[in-house]
Amino acid sequence: MSGRTGHTGKRITEKLSDDALREATGKDWPQWFEVLDAWGATSRTHTEIARHVREEHAADGWYAQSVAVGYEQERGLRQVGQSSTGEWRTSGSKTIEASAARVIEAFADDAVRRRWLPDAEVSLRTHRPAKSVTADFKDAEGTTTRISVTLTVKAPEKTVVGVGHEKLRDAAEVAAYKVFWRERLAALKSLLED
Template sequence: MSSSGGSGNQTRGERVPAIERATGRSWDDWVAVFHAHGAGSLSHAEIAKLALATMPPGIENAEWWAQGVAIAFEQHVGLRVPGQSSTGSFRVSASRTLPLDRDAALEAWVNVHGATASHLGHAATDRRSSRTEKRSFWRFNLAGAGKVEVSATPAKDPAKASLTISQEGLPDGERIEEWRSYWKRQLAGL
């Protein structure tokens, strides 16, 4: 196993052991597969398709792991850095499990933070809620700092829910940890 490659490798170290455990394939083997297929010059979608096509049989959530392996490879070869999406923008997220059902968990966040005029100096606009069979959402835009989605999903214990704050569209990765800390403080206060 090797979580470091050539210079500039920024693959998140914690990601590699999880990939190896889930797929039953060493990181070095994954890298060899990608290099053998010229993945360094492929798009994210093509790399993810390659990962899925070469995923060992019987892997649970193979599509999800294929995405994770593709992202780790892109970081490994410098196509993106941690926190960067395939479009070049940056994203960050934080989550917490609460002892509430999904609608109550989302309502708790909205009651405390939903009317906040700005987050870290960025005006919140276009607030809206929605609900699907599996998740409840509160979304808003942040002027100059992308879009935020607060989602609540039932946990295995139906009396609990996972509340996740995801922010996409950051122009660079310089403030990712500041934003992560900010969202974690909001979640911790619930």
């Protein structure tokens, strides 16, 4: 995965519009940035910022977190794909016309997994049949990261699979794995739906 550059993720300020934010919190992005700058948020932790937004400005918890992330991204304290602890992560999801049991086994069973995820070594840490998997993920270059797979059952033969990929090195790796998981989950969908 290393060697790839560029970042395809969007800042939260691009995903959550000024209008939607104002409707939910009473302030748009520029107003939040002004309030947080005046409070000295650039020298505060993510938790402190979110708490301040929630407790002092009565914003719902999800919006308080979103405002904190948006502020951190806008002020260069955090990049897209970077957690509040500095860890890099990405995720992907896909709806597959297959049972939860079949989808999770496609991650847990080595032979099936190699058919849609051929160039990675996966070592299971936890496996809850038809529910979830966590695993160490070693790429072709020998770098080990961590994946968490969760399922949402929409119907007996319709499952949404979500993959969270953590312990990535930087924004370039986040961008590369975003594309990687889009491609690999499409391959999984194709395999299970054929």
